[in-house]
Amino acid sequence: MTAPSLAQRGTERSTQRDETLGLWLGVLGVAIFAITLPATRLATGTAAQPQLSPWFVTVGRAALAGLLSAVFLLATRSPRPQAHQWKPLALAVLGNAIGYPLLLAYALRTVTASHAAVVTALLPLVTAAVAALVLHQRARAGFWVCAVLGSTLVVAFSLLRGWQQGHGFGLEAADLLLVGAVVAASVGYIQGAKVTPALGAERVICWVCLTALPFTLPAALWLWPAQPVALSAWAGFVYVGVFSMWAGFFAWYRGLALGGALRVSQTQLLQPFFSILAAIPLLGEPLDVVTLGFAVAVVATVVVGKKLS
Template sequence: MKSNAAARPARASDATLGMWLGVLGVAIFALTLPVTRLATGTQEAPQLAPWFVTLGRAALAGALSVGYLLLTRSALPKRHHWRPLALAVLGNVLGYPLLLAYALRVVDAGHAAVVTALLPLATAAIAAWLLHQRASAGFWWCAVAGSALVVVFALLRSQGSGGMFGFEWADLLLVAAVVAASLGYVCGAKVTPELGAERVICWVCVLALPVTLPGTLWLWPQSPVAPSAWGAFVYLGVFSMWMGFFAWYRGLAMGGALRVSQTQLLQPFVSIIAALPLLGEPIEGLTVAFAAAVVATVVLGKKLSQPVTTAPALASRSPKETP
């Protein structure tokens, strides 16, 4: 009995820490939208090409990953790890950044933030499917309510600026980016308990190097590029593609991918706020009120969610998880 009582606080503490790590990852990823637009520019004033940004940021993260894996003397992943890692490459290294970069050539960061707000529901749905995770009906109602708040906010914001919220090809690219990112997140979380959060993103980036490094050198820009675009490119490689995942994958594994994914509901608001100093995009007064309401759904959803039922691979942690 004593050992069971001692174990409960540890699990509760891990779940809370997992939520906070998820918030940290979301804060880092939220800057990806305005920073990507800063790196690629617009159709009228292009800077770095979307393909170069996609491959280059992954190559930069891959170089950092090689150093980390050598420094920590990390063993090679086992055979059953390679498939989830390869899917994470397709989703997080190639699919999401490439689709996002092309879309942000057309729409502003605030618009992209609205559509990518679908990430929490998409991640939760894929987590429930691939990781066999379950939650209470109250959790799902909170997830739907939070996403509905984001959609209402989007509609009010677009009407307030004199526009109409409608899907065009850039929006379809953003929806596809959401699906790609969600798949990558969940596949990375699936192997995190065995490999450790840091090693997951490192192996993902290293696995992509045979494509990303030659592609970066081949597509290296020949025309002058603004220093701000290069600075944005470095941020995308070091933080969005690498360090952000250190926090995100560990948070998904510790707190449960289904529950921690709901912290992504905060991402559009952080992106919109960050777009003001970075891009000069205006902030509407509704942002603070809707952000507070969304935070409430995330907190309530966490309280209502039942203990997560996971696959055996996620039920226990390997000693390798602790760096």
């Protein structure tokens, strides 16, 4: 057996560096997305102390990301999508630019960011389920068992929280909104994935935001708040517009490309824990053992489910 040449060694080292960089970029992207929950709650405020309206946060963040996307697409001289690519882009707009942030914003007015982190921890599993249904990808029975188990854990958590808050054993409207947000995001991800190979991963989110701009920009200007808004709410709004809706995807998609989608996508399992930890300094939420325990249990079903998919 011959020893590897210098060129081969250099290639191996370069590949290892790319994989390591990709992994860290994936972690960065997940951390950026995780802060979306407490940042959105900062932006909208609570039902008792409202700040920016959920509709304004939704269209405003998409408009801000759309303006940044226009600059990026012009600077990189990106070609326009082809005719058959506009439909999945439009569906991605409805799922990722409108549905997910709007439902999330309304839910976070009545539940904590830590609570939302447990429900949205189902996102990877729901995305895989949508992929199996929409893209006709086969999944083993064990995957669907994990999907049902994870969903049951989320329902149990929501019922327990409702009972602890004196609402009885029943799902709150916010929990239904969070489930809707997860489904909307999953559909948007799958539709965006259809055109990613042709358009390029980083450009997909730019075209999604730019496609929505003719609606989101006038709507944001029309819904501009007339009442005074706290500086912290504006800070949360800027974060979800610049980072959650735009820059986070650059780190995430680049990480997937460098480190490999199979390996880097596992970092998504850290997202609920990042959200819970970020809510402590940003919102003053306590580190609740029950919430953390349910988050661990839901993530465990996601881990097992992805292995069985």
